[in-house]
Amino acid sequence: MNTKRIENVLNRTECDALLICDPAAIYYLINAHIYPGERFLGLLLKKDEAPKLFLNTLFPFEGRKGLEVVSYSDGDDITELLEQHIKKSDVLGIDKNLAARFLLPAIKKQIAADFTDGSLPVDQTRAIKDEEELELLRISSRINDEAMAIFKTLVYEGVKEQQIAAQMLDIYKKLGAEAYSFTPIVAFGKNAADPHHMPDDTKLQIGDAVLFDVGCVYHGYCSDMTRTFFFKQGPTDIQKKVYDLVRKANEDAEAYVKEGVRLCDIDKTARDVIEQGGYGKYFTHRLGHFIGIEDHEYGDVSAAFKDLTKAGNVFSIEPGIYDPQTLGCRIEDLVIVTKDGAEILNHYPHDIEIIG
Amino acid sequence: MNTKRIENVLNRTECDALLICDPAAIYYLINAHIYPGERFLGLLLKKDEAPKLFLNTLFPFEGRKGLEVVSYSDGDDITELLEQHIKKSDVLGIDKNLAARFLLPAIKKQIAADFTDGSLPVDQTRAIKDEEELELLRISSRINDEAMAIFKTLVYEGVKEQQIAAQMLDIYKKLGAEAYSFTPIVAFGKNAADPHHMPDDTKLQIGDAVLFDVGCVYHGYCSDMTRTFFFKQGPTDIQKKVYDLVRKANEDAEAYVKEGVRLCDIDKTARDVIEQGGYGKYFTHRLGHFIGIEDHEYGDVSAAFKDLTKAGNVFSIEPGIYDPQTLGCRIEDLVIVTKDGAEILNHYPHDIEIIG
Numbered sequence: 271m272n273t274k275r276i277e278n279v280l281n282r283t284e285c286d287a288l289l290i291c292d293p294a295a296i297y298y299l300i301n302a303h304i305y306p307g308e309r310f311l312g313l314l315l316k317k318d319e320a321p322k323l324f325l326n327t328l329f330p331f332e333g334r335k336g337l338e339v340v341s342y343s344d345g346d347d348i349t350e351l352l353e354q355h356i357k358k359s360d361v362l363g364i365d366k367n368l369a370a371r372f373l374l375p376a377i378k379k380q381i382a383a384d385f386t387d388g389s390l391p392v393d394q395t396r397a398i399k400d401e402e403e404l405e406l407l408r409i410s411s412r413i414n415d416e417a418m419a420i421f422k423t424l425v426y427e428g429v430k431e432q433q434i435a436a437q438m439l440d441i442y443k444k445l446g447a448e449a450y451s452f453t454p455i456v457a458f459g460k461n462a463a464d465p466h467h468m469p470d471d472t473k474l475q476i477g478d479a480v481l482f483d484v485g486c487v488y489h490g491y492c493s494d495m496t497r498t499f500f501f502k503q504g505p506t507d508i509q510k511k512v513y514d515l516v517r518k519a520n521e522d523a524e525a526y527v528k529e530g531v532r533l534c535d536i537d538k539t540a541r542d543v544i545e546q547g548g549y550g551k552y553f554t555h556r557l558g559h560f561i562g563i564e565d566h567e568y569g570d571v572s573a574a575f576k577d578l579t580k581a582g583n584v585f586s587i588e589p590g591i592y593d594p595q596t597l598g599c600r601i602e603d604l605v606i607v608t609k610d611g612a613e614i615l616n617h618y619p620h621d622i623e624i625i626g
Numbered sequence: 627m628n629t630k631r632i633e634n635v636l637n638r639t640e641c642d643a644l645l646i647c648d649p650a651a652i653y654y655l656i657n658a659h660i661y662p663g664e665r666f667l668g669l670l671l672k673k674d675e676a677p678k679l680f681l682n683t684l685f686p687f688e689g690r691k692g693l694e695v696v697s698y699s700d701g702d703d704i705t706e707l708l709e710q711h712i713k714k715s716d717v718l719g720i721d722k723n724l725a726a727r728f729l730l731p732a733i734k735k736q737i738a739a740d741f742t743d744g745s746l747p748v749d750q751t752r753a754i755k756d757e758e759e760l761e762l763l764r765i766s767s768r769i770n771d772e773a774m775a776i777f778k779t780l781v782y783e784g785v786k787e788q789q790i791a792a793q794m795l796d797i798y799k800k801l802g803a804e805a806y807s808f809t810p811i812v813a814f815g816k817n818a819a820d821p822h823h824m825p826d827d828t829k830l831q832i833g834d835a836v837l838f839d840v841g842c843v844y845h846g847y848c849s850d851m852t853r854t855f856f857f858k859q860g861p862t863d864i865q866k867k868v869y870d871l872v873r874k875a876n877e878d879a880e881a882y883v884k885e886g887v888r889l890c891d892i893d894k895t896a897r898d899v900i901e902q903g904g905y906g907k908y909f910t911h912r913l914g915h916f917i918g919i920e921d922h923e924y925g926d927v928s929a930a931f932k933d934l935t936k937a938g939n940v941f942s943i944e945p946g947i948y949d950p951q952t953l954g955c956r957i958e959d960l961v962i963v964t965k966d967g968a969e970i971l972n973h974y975p976h977d978i979e980i981i982g
Contacts, residue, residue, distance in 0.1 A: 308922055328911055330820055344912050345930035366727035370720045373729060374743050387730050464686055555684055556700050566664055574701035 271334040282391035285363035288315040349375045363388015393568030398582040410488035411615035431456040431469035447486035451565045455483035462598030477503040496602035509597040519543040519589035520601045527612035533575045540589040558586040583607040627690040638747035641719035644671040705731045719744015749924030754938040766844035767971035787812040787825035803842035807921045811839035819954030833859040852958035865953040875899040875945035876957045883968035889931045896945040914942035939963040
């Protein structure tokens, strides 16, 4: 159990109690991986009380010093269970991911005086990584750099996206990672112009763009990087223009990062480059997302997110241009915010590279 | 789009509108696989109105005849978006899985007159499979039978659970399946006494129990079966007693299944066998779960679930005894409820089998 993190969370909330249900948040707070499927899992935090974990008896759990475990069985009424541990007068902070099937009955039965989204204190605590976390994130991205250098050697004319993707997990494991941080994206040619393309039977052809958006998990911490290569032939002039815009957007944004700037302004830095280049409408997503135990954590680098960066924030910088007529291209790195700038976690170069 | 299924859902609800968010339910109703990650996805159903799909512009979707697509972008306010399509006077049925971060603001802003769990009509419709679905479920389980016959040949002394598990997906794919229906459980020896054990580095030893709880997806439909084998040596007398109890619990329960019996009584049939055999406290979970597009769908075969079976229900019958001192053992089949009985989808035998 990480009492320091729990303390940080409780210091950030005005709720009387927080009911945390997200398995990743629970892992962060009590260092236990519990994935309850459709069953209820909850960590109840209150100031001056021991944390309580509501856990189905089906899941073996060896306990944690200072943690009270409230066991229940299939068939037990979860609302009644919670009612025994929450005061009717409490303002209850609810996990943002709590499913309606647990939340609606609790609201109808008024087991608390008010229900509010209680995830922000957890998210804000998680958004500032401690030294132990930063070191794991560095290693995870180092493995990802090494993996990228191997992935690019797997291509040959006619290979299918899926055939490349199928080899990646083994490569990560040999490099010391334990899992994917997300299903890898391998996109050839026009498929690279779909930012969420999933590897399919598309065969690689000479002149195709080859986009890898990949990441692994190392000791529970995620990496995430994208590079766009060209197969056997260099880009056309217009493709080169697109690539260079994306690269400049990435590098200008990374140079802008430091503690105390608005996240939306980092997004704007990259977006301005692409808009001024005439491709604004093809940059269809936010510039980046926070990352840590999960590939996507609370915190956006987007126009909508006006918070200031803090030292210890870790997020992606991933501008892209998705023009089906010309090129789909994304260049993504992870960065740690520092007092004076950014520590870029990915060292795989940004240069145009012809592979195969 | 499956207008018949949508009609069946709307006929089962008294809500003015249903907001369906579960990707599996949306797949069932409009035949589109959309996995929005942390972004909002919703299908709004109203009588006498075309269904509306709320979809982030990031996700490419070719549309469906008769379906209205309401696009939004990152940064848009989801509550405001919903408000434009839901009347303040509506009783709104909410997806049981809708995350609190979307539900709480909608409740606070009172975009509807009342919010209630609206998944039951969808779940009840999904619980009665149509002929097209039954045929896919039969094929999925037939593949699973064939796979089990292969999996048991993979064992040898010293092999690790993970090494067996790592080979399963390829075997399924060669047999015509597209994916796992869930992460396979491979458990040797004492690990079989943990019903949720995940394959690890445990090495197989002579005399171990070998439990496979495995399933695949065929054209979107899941299979799920468990068998417990013995490696190189037959069970001891006491292990044989445990195995025979589990087998009798399975077979008595399957013989009890037909349309119009209470699901809790099917559970009781199996549980009575194990309790009378003196192992009641080691049968720690419900007897079974419904299955279809998802491995676990709405509907339990458990003491808490008193609904009557209907022809076309498909669920698992999976009694187990988890005695760490003696044996961990589970025998699981899928069954279709029929007018007069059950069609058992798994044909792999229940006999004690020594492998390796």
